[in-house]
Amino acid sequence: MVEVGFIGLGSMGAAMAGRLLERGHRVRVWNRSKGPVSELVDRGASAAAEPADAFAGGIVLSMLANDAAALAVFDDQVLTAHAGAIHVNLASVSPAAARELAERHAAAGVAYVSAPVLGRPPVAAAGQLNILAAGDDEAVRRAEPLMRDLSSRIWYLGEEPPQANIAKVAMNYMLIHTIQSLGESISLVERGGIEPEAFVELATSTMFGGLAHQIYGEIIAARRYRPAGFSLTLGAKDLGLAESLAREEGFELPLASGLRALFDAALADPELDGADWAALTEVTRGR
Numbered sequence: 001m002v003e004v005g006f007i008g009l010g011s012m013g014a015a016m017a018g019r020l021l022e023r024g025h026r027v028r029v030w031n032r033s034k035g036p037v038s039e040l041v042d043r044g045a046s047a048a049a050e051p052a053d054a055f056a057g058g059i060v061l062s063m064l065a066n067d068a069a070a071l072a073v074f075d076d077q078v079l080t081a082h083a084g085a086i087h088v089n090l091a092s093v094s095p096a097a098a099r100e101l102a103e104r105h106a107a108a109g110v111a112y113v114s115a116p117v118l119g120r121p122p123v124a125a126a127g128q129l130n131i132l133a134a135g136d137d138e139a140v141r142r143a144e145p146l147m148r149d150l151s152s153r154i155w156y157l158g159e160e161p162p163q164a165n166i167a168k169v170a171m172n173y174m175l176i177h178t179i180q181s182l183g184e185s186i187s188l189v190e191r192g193g194i195e196p197e198a199f200v201e202l203a204t205s206t207m208f209g210g211l212a213h214q215i216y217g218e219i220i221a222a223r224r225y226r227p228a229g230f231s232l233t234l235g236a237k238d239l240g241l242a243e244s245l246a247r248e249e250g251f252e253l254p255l256a257s258g259l260r261a262l263f264d265a266a267l268a269d270p271e272l273d274g275a276d277w278a279a280l281t282e283v284t285r286g287r
Contacts, residue, residue: 003026003057005054006020006062007051008063009031009036013063017040019125019127027046066237074087079105082110083108089161092237094241095169096244102161114165115131115132115135118132118168128152133155134161134162135161173239180262180280182216184284187285196222200213200217200218226275229276230277231275231277232275235263239263243260
């Protein structure tokens with residue numbers, strides 16, 4: 001059992017920090033808004049006054065919303081004061097941001113591990129995430145016990161931190177396609193008078209039995225988009241990461257432009273404000 005800092009307490013971060021508390025760790029938490037901090041303090045965590053205070057135990061996990069947030073929090077001033085510490089970034093940031101963060105950490109003598117996760121908040125709370133990890137072997141080894149408390153499996157993807165983020169971008173791009181293909185197929189059968197739940201059961205019991213089709217098929221069939229496990233805004237961000245990565249590598253994602261138009265339409269719809277990214281399918285359903 002160790003003292004660990006946790007920075008970023010959105011729905012995923014709060015679930016993971018809570019899981020670490022349940023596993024008996026001493027967790028010091030920081031978040032820009034104080035509500036989630038208070039909730040975890042009530043469960044036994046301690047509050048960090050500043051992000052730097054989360055490094056008190058020598059290891060910090062973070063789950064911040066995007067590149068800008070991660071780069072703003074883990075600046076040179078914070079890192080330089082904590083040489084010898086380790087930071088495990090569990091968020092979906094761009095490979096470019098991962099590269100910049102790794103360089104900052106190395107210059108400050110702080111070990112950096114990219115470890116984006118697969119799973120929604122209930123999966124995080126149960127410690128059943130899949131973690132995609134990349135970084136220096138020794139840093140990954142040091143972080144492994146904490147990552148194991150959060151996951152059913154850790155996937156080691158290389159010694160360069162951006163490698164984990166590239167894999168996560170590709171996984172989320174596939175999930176966006178899965179969500180949209182479910183929405184299009186459900187729209188077809190609904191118009192033919194077939195109950196969407198019955199169709200989803202047919203699909204997941206035969207040709208499409210994987211977790212993504214099961215989870216998102218049920219959500220889309222029932223139009224159960226709130227509370228959001230992963231928001232439309234974050235989904236659009238992840239689509240953007242895939243688009244940017246493809247541009248950097250010099251090739252085209254042929255279907256990305258159509259998906260971008262669908263996200264733009266969904267984000268412009270006030271009825272979908274704050275909805276789960278599976279609500280992307282409502283654009284097709286309404287056309």
